[in-house]
Amino acid sequence: MYAANKELSEIFHAIAAIYRYKGDDRFRALAYDKASRAIASLHEDIESFAKHDRLSDIPGIGIHTEEKIKEYFRTGKIAKYEELKKEVPVGILDMTEISGFGPQSVKKLHDELKVETKEELVKALQSGEVAKLKGFGKKKVEGMLRGLKLHKTIEERMLLWDALQGAGQVLEKLKKLPEVKRAEIAGSLRRMKETIGDIDILVSCEAKNRKKVITYFTGPALAKQVLAKGDTKVSIIHKESGRQIDLRMVNENEWGSALQYFTGSKEHNVHIRTIAKDKGYKISEYGIFTIKSNKWVAGKEEEDIYNALGFKIMPAEMRKDKGEIELAAKGKIPNLVTLKDIRGDLHTHSTWSDGARSIDEIARYIMKNLPYDYFAISDHSKATRIANGMDEKQILKQLKEIDKLNKQYGKYFIKKSIEVDILADGSLDMPDEILARLDWVTASIHSGFKGDNTDRLIAACHSKYVSSIGHPTGRLIGSREPYKVDIEELIKVAKNTGTALEINSQPQRMDLNDEMARLARENGVKLVIDTDSHDLNHFNYMKLGVAIARRAWCTPDDILNTKSWSEMKKFASKKLK
Ligand code: DGT
Ligand code: CA
Ligand code: CA
Ligand code: ZN
Numbered sequence: 288m289y290a291a292n293k294e295l296s297e298i299f300h301a302i303a304a305i306y307r308y309k310g311d312d313r314f315r316a317l318a319y320d321k322a323s324r325a326i327a328s329l330h331e332d333i334e335s336f337a338k339h340d341r342l343s344d345i346p347g348i349g350i351h352t353e354e355k356i357k358e359y360f361r362t363g364k365i366a367k368y369e370e371l372k373k374e375v376p377v378g379i380l381d382m383t384e385i386s387g388f389g390p391q392s393v394k395k396l397h398d399e400l401k402v403e404t405k406e407e408l409v410k411a412l413q414s415g416e417v418a419k420l421k422g423f424g425k426k427k428v429e430g431m432l433r434g435l436k437l438h439k440t441i442e443e444r445m446l447l448w449d450a451l452q453g454a455g456q457v458l459e460k461l462k463k464l465p466e467v468k469r470a471e472i473a474g475s476l477r478r479m480k481e482t483i484g485d486i487d488i489l490v491s492c493e494a495k496n497r498k499k500v501i502t503y504f505t506g507p508a509l510a511k512q513v514l515a516k517g518d519t520k521v522s523i524i525h526k527e528s529g530r531q532i533d534l535r536m537v538n539e540n541e542w543g544s545a546l547q548y549f550t551g552s553k554e555h556n557v558h559i560r561t562i563a564k565d566k567g568y569k570i571s572e573y574g575i576f577t578i579k580s581n582k583w584v585a586g587k588e589e590e591d592i593y594n595a596l597g598f599k600i601m602p603a604e605m606r607k608d609k610g611e612i613e614l615a616a617k618g619k620i621p622n623l624v625t626l627k628d629i630r631g632d633l634h635t636h637s638t639w640s641d642g643a644r645s646i647d648e649i650a651r652y653i654m655k656n657l658p659y660d661y662f663a664i665s666d667h668s669k670a671t672r673i674a675n676g677m678d679e680k681q682i683l684k685q686l687k688e689i690d691k692l693n694k695q696y697g698k699y700f701i702k703k704s705i706e707v708d709i710l711a712d713g714s715l716d717m718p719d720e721i722l723a724r725l726d727w728v729t730a731s732i733h734s735g736f737k738g739d740n741t742d743r744l745i746a747a748c749h750s751k752y753v754s755s756i757g758h759p760t761g762r763l764i765g766s767r768e769p770y771k772v773d774i775e776e777l778i779k780v781a782k783n784t785g786t787a788l789e790i791n792s793q794p795q796r797m798d799l800n801d802e803m804a805r806l807a808r809e810n811g812v813k814l815v816i817d818t819d820s821h822d823l824n825h826f827n828y829m830k831l832g833v834a835i836a837r838r839a840w841c842t843p844d845d846i847l848n849t850k851s852w853s854e855m856k857k858f859a860s861k862k863l864k
Contacts, residue, residue: 289332289587295359298368299323299352305371315351317673322352328822334360346643348628378404386767387434388425395422409435433768440482441765445530448794448831450476450483454527457509458809464503466496469542473549474533477603478499479834481764481797483532485522491542502533503722504611541573547593548572554608562612563596595838604837613841615823623837626830628849631661634706634757634789634817635826639685640666641674643822646685647692650701652823661852662691663704663727668716670708670751671733677705679721680853682746702852706757713746714751722752729789729817729860731757732770747776748786754814754859755787758798774803778810785862787813787847792832793825804839810821813858815847 303319325347437813474487574586585591636642818831
């Protein structure tokens with residue numbers, strides 16, 4: 288991200304948090320949040336927009352935020368922000384975003400216990416001091432402690448999406464060095480785990496050239512800090528992402544064995560090693576050798592290692608020691624779904640609710656950039672007020688616009704849809720007459736996260752208009768736990784009612800997760816992989832959903848949106864009979 292984009296989006300995010308903390312201007316907070324998101328997802332340098340007086344072209348930038356951006360480029364700061372910062376305890380402001388805390392709770396803790404830092408606040412919570420305050424019952428304090436734990440996972444580990452971005456840039460740069468023969472991501476990132484502890488990169492080069500690669504890797508272009516520096520292993524804190532990257536260097540004939548070893552998982556490798564031992568081999572990052580005479584057998588390519596054991600190579604996403612080795616032994620590794628198989632996206636938001644782009648902009652973007660045969664506009668329904676949900680009148684108007692645009696493009700490309708709220712009693716936030724006019728209906732929960740939501744989801748599956756359940760567990764990695772749901776029961780009902788379950792690809796959602804998606808697949812439930820896009824760049828998230836599906840061993844056949852529209856339609860209309 289451009290430096291100014293990053294700073295401005297952070298400042299606006301902080302201003303929004305301050306307004307929420309003060310509790311006096313909710314709408315202003317929303318406006319700053321929106322602007323912050325808009326800038327964060329901007330592909331171009333915001334400075335060039337400012338220079339050409341085009342800031343108002345950015346969807347999500349309003350009159351006030353435009354003024355603030357201009358001021359930032361004129362003076363280097365935003366006076367209002369400096370002023371606001373003095374009115375609130377900045378040391379604990381961030382904590383308002385942790386689940387179980389919230390601006391009002393943090394404010395109360397500050398006002399009554401005089402805590403100024405995160406450490407003080409955590410201490411007060413753990414010592415039982417907080418539990419003595421009015422309004423902080425046992426349940427509330429437990430919720431806060433759980434929130435802290437969630438928050439910790441994301442402080443210590445990064446989201447898959449963030450790791451992919453950081454690692455991608457570094458890999459490109461390394462590949463450009465003339466000394467580097469091959470370079471590849473390894474570790475949990477290659478396995479596409481939902482959170483990543485550190486990024487692992489493997490490089491092959493001649494031993495005499497290692498020093499040059501190390502000098503570049505630990506130099507100012509990439510490293511903020513050097514954690515460890517050996518002859519073949521170096522660790523840095525990456526300048527751009529602030530995260531740890533481990534680099535290992537191997538000889539060309541060790542490439543395959545090293546890649547196999549450093550891809551892991553540890554559990555997978557341990558199992559592979561016992562099998563090797565039974566067959567008279569030993570495996571290390573340097574190759575596969577006979578135990579008897581220590582003779583090198585293979586190691587140049589990764590598949591050579593597996594082949595030497597009588598296996599076919601399996602995709603990295605499968606390597607968890609959850610049955611994939613047994614499958615490989617039988618020669619039954621499935622052809623997993625890939626990004627190329629995806630033919631459409633059934634969950635996207637436009638300016639009709641909380642999306643940043645008009646339907647026309649989205650459609651044109653997709654036609655130009657993605658190989659899709661169809662996509663659905665699925666804006667929120669009215670119960671999700673914070674997301675500017677649509678009422679009956681608005682959606683009817685929206686349907687007319689979709690008709691008009693499809694006619695204009697000369698193909699029925701945009702499908703009519705909605706992300707309809709599942710209300711507290713399990714009913715849907717839109718009458719059947721309207722749902723009946725749509726091509727695809729995603730039903731989701733956006734409220735009432737505290738109780739057990741199994742019955743609500745099951746009720747939604749029983750609606751003959753509901754094609755798919757959106758982000759079925761509602762979790763946000765690092766900030767919100769999944770609500771309670773009996774996933775096995777949901778899977779059973781989804782199967783019996785012919786309802787699909789969504790794999791939502793938003794980086795923080797990844798919902799269903801890999802294990803649940805696997806359970807769904809094993810029980811014959813169809814899945815849809817959606818991006819839940821709120822802006823054009825979100826369409827790239829599709830690869831995250833595909834990764835979940837691959838970790839769940841899904842083939843194209845398990846994923847509905849690898850199919851033609853007429854087959855999608857067949858699936859949805861089966862319920863209507
Ligand atoms: P992370 O970084 O916590 O998200 O997870 P990984 O899997 O990337 O773990 P990491 O970075 O510690 O190590 C990278 C890979 O190296 C790991 O997936 C397997 C391999 N590896 C590391 N330590 C060991 C070990 O003690 N035994 C075995 N068999 N493999 C190891
Ligand atoms: Ca790692
Ligand atoms: Ca590592
Ligand atoms: Zn939603």
